[in-house]
Amino acid sequence: MNKELNLVDFLITADFVVAMDADYSVYTPGAVAVTGDHIVAAGPRETLLATYAAGEQLDAGNAVVMPGLINTHGHAPMALLRGLADDLRLDVWLLGYMMPVERDFVNSHFCWLGTELASAEMIRSGTTTFADMYYFEEAVADAASQAGLRAVCSQTIMRFPTPDATSYDEALRRGRDYIQRWKGHPLIVPSVAPHAPYTITPELLEAAVSLVLEFDVPLHIHIAETAQEVEDHRKEFGMPPVPWLKKLGVFEAKTTAAHCVHVDEGEIQTFAHHNVGIAHNPSSNLKLASGIAPISRMLEAGLNVGIGTDGPASNNDIDMFEELRLASFIAKVATMSPVALPARQTLEMATIMGARAMHIDDITGSLEPGKRADLIVVSMENTRHQPYFAHTGESVYSRLVYATHAEDVRHTMVNGKWLMRDRELLTIELPALHAEANALAGKIDTFLARREESVLSKLIAIGGVAQGKTFEIQVKVRHDDPRSLEKVFFTSDEITFLRGSNRRQYDTYFLFEDRWGSVLRYREDEIFDLQTKDLIDVIYRLTLTTMKKEREYGNSVLLSRSRFDAPATRSRRFYREYFQPQREVVVHKERRRFHVRFHGTDFSVNLDTVLEPEGVGSFLEVKSRTWSQQDAERKAGLICNMLELLEIDEGAVIKREYVELAGVRQQEQQDQ
């Protein structure tokens, strides 16, 4: 070996070296010299061959050596939840699937395992650095560093209890401990992530900012992912999220803001002024129909916009090459200009600009002497890459952005260490990892299958359910003029009027063809004052019963069945999509409701007129509920007495419920 040559650990040569430095240097052919954890030189092949001797020389041939891709936003452990539920609305997906499963399954080991799974995919698809935001972030950091990846790992802080903290104070303590232990790690930058403006409080936010400023670590946050979020924020705080966050001092920190789909020009200027890095997530924003972020405008304003995959549960892979192509495509259609986000600028976003967005461009993002050796070798041998046009210097970028697949990545190096050679992972055992991930998926399948078995368990899964009294005594009589009965309640000696209200009830019955004949009623109950007719309140409730009565007694006035109530905190549309009923019946009615005392026992009396469907009619209902069968039978007797007093023949009692009466009527109307 020539004694004048400088010795380096690795010399990698290839037909193309794409440096992504300030001059956009492309060396054809080129070479990169690496020693220890850093790059010694990147330049023309002949120059480097004449300057360096290497412990190992890798001649990659028809390939590109380039900086590893930088994934600026994700939730790595959610790799374990990919494909769990797709093509759902954000709320159904999040509240119906992700959060219930997370509540039961996410622990430190889950996060470790999920990160290892995500790391395998990232290394194989050319990502060398990622930004993460999840729970048990120390486990994420541990798994990433063992896989050999560079990462900014942010411990999530929310105002709600999370799988790893019962309060945000606990989350902050956890964050502090974690930062103290990991700060200075060669691969991991610890960080905290106040989750999003709509899941935090100003106090929590201020505490998080003072924590990251104390340790000089970055801060990661979701901002303006959906139009709804921004609208809600405006309503609540009189301004969109960005000025609100600015006021709370968030942008004093080295911030990376994920999504920013719905931001205006002023907010973009605020980002620019405070050097807030942006993480643009094309697949996720499309798949969840969040919208298209105004990336071209942000770039014009000088923002550092990186590209991210978001969590693999909403993507569903972790493939930065796919995101690159998508970022360029959607910028073009969003501006209706095919010259928007050309290939070179797109690649820049995924490398050096991404590093800037994560505030770590001093160590990674380009092939320059002194930077950490985070690089990938991408083959140009696939048919997709043929032919090659050399007449423009842009061809190599266009090939990388428009025609390269993750599978073209042959070798991946982070911090001067090979993580993949010839597509073989060197730090992760795939078969065991896949097996463990699938075993866990099996348990989640069982959990969900059990839940899906009954409407009840799905109802319980989304929370707030209370079981109602089992025994129900009810009488329903058709009556042309139920209001004529009213005077009895005010004039009879035997009946005492306690209180009353006028109601307008909009009921939607979701019917299920399960073995219980489950019926889930979604009710909007508008309550008016009986006298003044003022609207007093609107109550939204879910009530789960069954069509099949468990038992019927005597004159059809007593039945026993399970009954579950919950406040309906979400929309009818949500419940429809989440529960997926086989059939739906809508009943609107006007109800005058009286609470009366009869022979010392309280009853509800309803005087109802069904408005929709038309032609169902008007009714008197007397009702009571109890936990005790004996009490139920006693009350059933009392109701019979009350009917006599009201001069109603017991034979006139109708055994069907409104959902049935309306269902029949609905069918008749359709048949006409």
Next chain:
Amino acid sequence: MNKELNLVDFLITADFVVAMDADYSVYTPGAVAVTGDHIVAAGPRETLLATYAAGEQLDAGNAVVMPGLINTHGHAPMALLRGLADDLRLDVWLLGYMMPVERDFVNSHFCWLGTELASAEMIRSGTTTFADMYYFEEAVADAASQAGLRAVCSQTIMRFPTPDATSYDEALRRGRDYIQRWKGHPLIVPSVAPHAPYTITPELLEAAVSLVLEFDVPLHIHIAETAQEVEDHRKEFGMPPVPWLKKLGVFEAKTTAAHCVHVDEGEIQTFAHHNVGIAHNPSSNLKLASGIAPISRMLEAGLNVGIGTDGPASNNDIDMFEELRLASFIAKVATMSPVALPARQTLEMATIMGARAMHIDDITGSLEPGKRADLIVVSMENTRHQPYFAHTGESVYSRLVYATHAEDVRHTMVNGKWLMRDRELLTIELPALHAEANALAGKIDTFLARREESVLSKLIAIGGVAQGKTFEIQVKVRHDDPRSLEKVFFTSDEITFLRGSNRRQYDTYFLFEDRWGSVLRYREDEIFDLQTKDLIDVIYRLTLTTMKKEREYGNSVLLSRSRFDAPATRSRRFYREYFQPQREVVVHKERRRFHVRFHGTDFSVNLDTVLEPEGVGSFLEVKSRTWSQQDAERKAGLICNMLELLEIDEGAVIKREYVELAGVRQQEQQDQ
């Protein structure tokens, strides 16, 4: 072997068989039996193992057997042009690059070679059937059938001369010959493609329709790809393209319409009424910023919408799995609904519905007994596919659409014949193919590099150029009140006024730092009547000269230089993007132009006032041009005489042109 078993050629088993039949059958595990060119059975593995014995049994394990993907729109030979030019406006891309290169390079062998290149990529990415539209379509059909792919190959017919036909009559004759030779081929369905409403004539269209009806073959056409196209069509014909095509009888044919990005509800209903198949091209529509087609509405209206890659020059790969994912993603963001185009429906579009859109669903698109054996085996072993959730029947679709890459396709079979096994192509020799494609790209590179060398050759490439007279005699004198000179032309005995006009000239000079100092002037020349002041005409012209005079004579009134003129049929923006000048100077001026006769020789005399930039001033110009040097010198002498008559000192003559005067002024203004 059990004697009761029926013998078939192939029995393919896998953990998942996705049939894409009317019931969306999924067999886990499943099997498909194939004999000759067709499917004998698809069903549960155990059932098929108990029924059939196979010449060859393939146990694919953790994989999906499914119908091959159907690419409903493309231009296969353009694989040879992929990456030639990207991130350009459609007109610059098409008129500046694609068409000039096609004019010089596209021949029968080019089409054969390009189709083979595209076929290699399609087979390796799971496409078994494609729709094509290009020139020399018989070569496309030949290459596709030799590769073993199924294809509907449409001979393009345009009103313009094409690389394969000097007139549309010739194209129609070519189409008829081609259909007659290929009709009945086991793999190829011949067809014709009247290119698009804006490139055809009603007569051409009617002839094409009667041709396809005569032979009962399908018809392929581009419709409403861009908003501009639709707007232009409305202006010219008073209606959008679809009703116009309907009126001309196009939809009487078995039509496949590509793009349909800008169609309204009425047009969708027309498609539905006539069973027009739609080819949706997500990547191309995004990359060229054409827009997002209203696919969700089309599907609601019951249209058969397939998915296509379009030509690889605007994509840049031919990867149906990528298009699947994109189709679903953009439908969601276009409707702002994450439940739009769920995974199963997306896969349907790429299989059986695509076959319907191409009017060949009787033979392909699903795994059903009697259909041709067009199938692929897709591995589910990649980390991207882990873990697998079985709790919903949709998971297999979601995996295929959201997390599968082209590289997961292990085996491809068309018409009962294996085209790929274990990712090895069986009908195409890749290394030789790549080498030939790259050799051709080298020639195109040389052609373009030579063209790029000079502004002139780029100007010639887009057509219409004529060389102007070489010798130019011109005098320019600053004059505070040039109009005072006017009377001389009307009163002098020596000068005869011939004719005149008033002009307002908006000139943009594109300056190039090439070795000639090329100057390309884009002029909008508004011509007004000298007396009535009515606007008579607006002329758009390009004029290429050089800053460096080839020769200057005498009192700076005579020079020799090359000069090229062309009508400017496109916008200033087009020329700017196409020519990419280093600098630009804008000059607006008012010109009174006189044609006069002086001592028997004609001259132009211009009395100019420069309006922009301000402060340049007013001028008298006297000009003449000639091919002869001797004549030029004679005229130069005459101009000196004329100056004397006008009492202008020869020393006052300004040697600079307007572009220079304005350029200096522009610089001064910027410096202030």
